[in-house]
Amino acid sequence: HGDGSETRYAHMQKFADKAGVGTKVKAGDVIGYIGTTGLSTGPHLHFELYRNGQAIDPLGTVTAIATDASAVETLTERIVQVESGGKARAKNPLSSATGAGQFITKTWIRMMNTYRPELARTLSTADLLALRYDATISREMVSNLAREGEAYLRARGHQITAGRLYLCHFLGMEGAHQVLSSPGSAQLSAVLG
Incomplete structure (x- = not known):
């Protein structure tokens, strides 16, 4: 450059x-x-x-602040492309991560209970997990998870960027908070244990 x-x-x-x-x-x-x-x-x-x-630190160079729905939508599409290449039937052979958003079993069940309780109440666990292959619902859950991450980080005083929201997706909300709260010289392995 x-x-x-x-x-x-x-x-x-x-x-x-x-x-x-x-x-x-x-x-x-x-x-x-x-x-x-x-x-x-x-x-x-x-x-x-x-x-x-x-x-x-590449996150320290990001200046665009995610503050509205379009930022979450943009992040959602980026996550879907990074995680699965946009393929609704993607399956990670090394984990339970499945679908366009590559949700692991535990996270998907929690998200469905929270955001689609009508489906969680009426479908079997196997049928709920199969919905990870539904590109529309998977994207909806990626967006919901990004909004959760935004609220979690904001409540802890962090500025919101697309990179920081992706960190929530990748490390979990508390993991992202720990990393963002650590000194710049800290080793990631020491921060996350």
Whole structure:
């Protein structure tokens, strides 16, 4: 980048055909496809940001504040793309994560009890879990979870950005709060135990 910053992406299956060193990208552009190369523990994208050769916190560079429904909608679509590539029938072979939003069993059941109690009361557990394959309901639950994360972080004094809301999705709300409350020099493994 022209300002002395450099982005690095690792553990991808492959780069997108139009991506490569020096390619200018904007939000929403496909840069690569999630993989599990190197010493990764499962499919994911590893992102690093450097400025003048020094690693920096990429969340600290985000200035857009998520304050309205459109931000949650945008985040919802990004989560769905990152987690499942938008595939309603996606299934993580390493966990119970299933569907467009890649919800694990425990989280999905809680979300359905909270936001779709009429379905939770009338369907069997197996039928409730099968609804993770319903792209509309899965996106609805991703949005609900993002709103929960927003409320949780706001109540603890954190500014809200799309990156911080994704941190809630990835680490859970308390995990995100712990990370965001830690000194910048803290090791993630020490913060999360």
